[in-house]
Amino acid sequence: MENHYSVLGVFRPADPEKLRAAYRQKARDTHADLNGRKTDDEFIAVRLAYETLQNEEKRTEYEDQYVSEAQSKGLFVCERCFSMVRVPKFRKGQKPKCPNCKTAIRVSPETRDAVLGEAFSIQMDSLMEAVGAEGAELAKDAVVAIVGKIRKKFGLVKKGE
Numbered sequence: 001m002e003n004h005y006s007v008l009g010v011f012r013p014a015d016p017e018k019l020r021a022a023y024r025q026k027a028r029d030t031h032a033d034l035n036g037r038k039t040d041d042e043f044i045a046v047r048l049a050y051e052t053l054q055n056e057e058k059r060t061e062y063e064d065q066y067v068s069e070a071q072s073k074g075l076f077v078c079e080r081c082f083s084m085v086r087v088p089k090f091r092k093g094q095k096p097k098c099p100n101c102k103t104a105i106r107v108s109p110e111t112r113d114a115v116l117g118e119a120f121s122i123q124m125d126s127l128m129e130a131v132g133a134e135g136a137e138l139a140k141d142a143v144v145a146i147v148g149k150i151r152k153k154f155g156l157v158k159k160g161e
């Protein structure tokens with residue numbers, strides 16, 4: 001999944017000069033008028049990324065929102081390439097790495113499990129909201145199967161399973 005940093009092809013932290021240089025290059029590469037492309041979609045994404053990241057306030061707002069979106073999905077955000085990554089189970093002293101840029105993800109096993117636990121309950125809540133109490137009673141087996149799937153996705157497998 002793209003983010004404003006990957007759209008511009010820069011790593012965090014990106015200073016204003018680096019952002020401007022990356023924007024100029026990408027704008028040349030993606031502008032429809034300059035290279036005969038049919039649409040300006042890519043250029044629009046490049047401009048939005050630049051306008052967001054070069055403005056301190058917009059950048060903070062974007063980053064905060066992006067990080068909470070990742071957490072609600074049980075994912076972590078790489079500090080360098082800013083991609084959302086799934087961090088598998090690991091023990092104290094082990095350092096999980098970003099699959100994209102190989103930078104160590106700074107997260108403790110406790111934090112990881114807390115984030116996954118929260119993401120799990122968010123998904124459970126929306127599942128229960130979707131089926132409702134009546135639906136859960138009627139379709140017990142199906143619900144139990146889905147709960148098992150969600151649990152597995154977050155690595156929350158019960159003992160003895």
Ligand SMILES: [Zn+2]
Nearest residue numbers: 078081098101
């Ligand atoms: Zn990364």
